[in-house]
Amino acid sequence: MAHQHGASSDSAPPPSTRTRKPHMRMERRRLLTAALGTAAAAMVPLATASPALAAGWQRVPHRGIRPDDPEGRAPLANPRRGFRYEMSxxxxxxxxxxxxxxxxxxxxxxxLDLLEREYGPGANLTQLYFYLWDFATSTIPQSALDNIESVFRGLRRKGYAAVLRFVYDDGVRENRRYTVQDIQRHIGQLAPLVARNSDVVAVWQAGFLGAWGEWHGSYYRHETYPDAVTAIMTTLVDALPPGMHTQVRYAEKRDMITNKAILDRVGFHNDYVTLGEGEWDYYVPDNPGWPSYLDVTPTRMVDGEMPWDKGQSADPYAWSTVIPGVPAARRLQTLRFDSLSLVHNATVTVPAWKAAELTERQTADALLPVSDGYFRGRDGRLVARTQFEYLRDHLGYRIEVREARYDLSGARGGRIPVEVDVVNRGFAAPKHPRPARLVLLDADGRTAASADTGADWRDWRPQGRAETGDDHSGPKVTTVRGELAVPSGARGRHRLGLALPDPAFPGKGRAVRCANGSVTWVDGVNVLAEMRLGG
Structure with a gap:
């Protein structure tokens, strides 16, 4: 995340990863709205009648992404999840x-082009810091607000979203003497700007207080007073766009919030992921905050980063021991992480993850989710992945269609009943609301009909947590149901699809692509079946 160039002004909680920006390169890939592209997927399977279904119903089974599918080892870039970069x-x-x-x-x-070259393409998130040092005790001028908005426009052009943090103190210049009222005034100025650009903001972190916005070492120590913490967090949560979350670093800080009504929007960010090694990773089972982390993370946004390594920084908190990939995956899955920095520990741990093979057996033995076909070639033989690939592909949600069913006999009455079975093979449930919509496309790919199913995709829960006594048998299958109204006179070839669009930005926001090698992708629609209407 941020970068430390000098000692913290306060010896209280550590600067953790707030060291200098790393200079070494890393590997990873960026968004493609057609991440597997139509060419990357097999033809849509033909429907088959099933004796287990009522007369007239057709079923279309689907499979996951195999490593030898076209683009089968490329990242499936979906919104508000996965690896991230960092910029300030x-x-x-x-x-x-x-x-x-x-x-x-x-x-x-x-x-972002530079970061893709430096660390490798593939991330579709970036930590984004805005330092307000110059305006800490005054009004933010319109010129600065315009600057911030211009950065959001750049993210939109590239298809990225921000893990957003506003900060005063950078650990280099003297700490500013801002008050709670200053912070509240600035939140009020920033809120309309964030709302206008919420399609490119994954989460608005609490920030503001202390060096790098980490809630330690602020001049007046606001972060140590429950009344100040509650006032700031209440103002921030009230300013969040619908469906958006904020994050604080530690359970003890979240526990200081006395306004319990806002806690459903407050998640966590762990800025020193070391699996409990070192002094500053508090996200471990023997920490007093562990029950809170287990309780909060299933439904609130969770972000993390490892420390800088010694090849990146001379900071005393730098970390140059490889953080093992399988235990890391277990911790990230247990605490339902949505995103993780690709930039931190980029010369030690990340290369080790990229070099280390991961097998289907190792994954299952670790009580981690195994996506359909993920470790199998088309011939059914086992194929090893890497630890890096697995983490890249399973952070956050990973929605997989298992089967689609529809009844064309209803089309004569003007309606087509549809059922779609989905599972979530990722580490976490989706945490932003968006509609689950059935779509009927004509032969030219135009929408002939659509219907909201009323399903809440945030209920598509992942497999049980690896480090607890949860059920580890696999994620629950959820059936999405609805009916499509057939347009009068509709005839010929049509396609049935499932769309998961951005509800606030239906024309330009990013839709979610399902993790299937048998599902094609047409303008934000997961195409599940082909059919002929009108005989």
Missing amino acids: YNAIDLTSPWQNEADHSPDAART
Whole structure:
């Protein structure tokens, strides 16, 4: 996340990963709205009648993504989940606070191009810091707000979303003497801007307080007073766009919030993921906050990063021991992580993950989810993945269609009943609301009919947590049901699909692609079956 260039001004909680920006390269891939592309998927399976179904119903089974599918080892880039990059701007002029980010451009799209080259493409999130040091005790000028909005536009051009944090103190310049009222005023200024751009904001972290917004070492120590914490967090949660969450770093800080009505929007970010090694990873079973982490993370956004390594930073908190991939996956899955930095520990741990094979047996033995066909070639033989691939593909949600069913006999009455079975093979449930919509496409790919199913995809829960006594037999199958109204005169070839669009930005927001090698992708629609209407 942020970058530490000097000692913290306060010896209280640590700077953790807040060291200098790393300079080594890493591998990873970016969004493609057609992440597997139509060419990457097999033809849509033909429907078959099943004696187990009522007369007239057709069933179309589906499978997951195999490693030898076209693009089968490429990342499936979906919104608000997965690996992330990091970028920082001074709001006053869009320079970076860090000398080794001097090559970062005020044009966020160009900076993301640079990060893709530096760390490898594939992430579709980025930690995004805006430093408000120059305006800590005054009103943010319109010029700075315009600068912030221009960065959001750059993210949109590239198809990225931000893990967003606003900060005053950078650990280099002297700490600013902002009050609770200053923070509340700034939240009020920033809220309309974030709302206008919420299609490119995955989560708005609490930030503001202390060095790098980590809630330690602020001049007036607001982060140590429950009344101050409650006032700030109430203002922030009230400012969040519908469906968006915020995050704090530690359970003890969340527990200080006395306004319990806002807690359903407050998740966590762990800025020192070491699996309990070192002093500053509190997300471990013997920590007093562990029950809170288990309770909160299934339904609230969770982000994390490892420390910088010693090849990236001379900071005393740098970490140069490989963090083992399978135990890391178990911890991230247990605590329902949605995102993880690709930038941190990029010269030690991430290369080790990329070099280490992961097998189907190792994954199952670790009580981790095994996606359909993920470790199997088309011939059914076992294929090893890497630990890096597995983490990349399973952070957050991973929605897989198991089967689609429909009854064309109802079309004569103007309606087609449809059922779709889905499972979530990821580490976490989806945590942002969006509709689950059935779609009928004509031969030219135009929408002929659509119907909201009323299903809440946030209920598509993942497999039980690896480090607890949960049921580990696999994720529950959920059936989505609805009826499509057949347009008058509709005839010929049509396609049935499932769409999971961005509800606030239906025209430009990013839809969710299902993790299936047998499902094609047409303008944000997962195409599940082909049919002929009108005889």
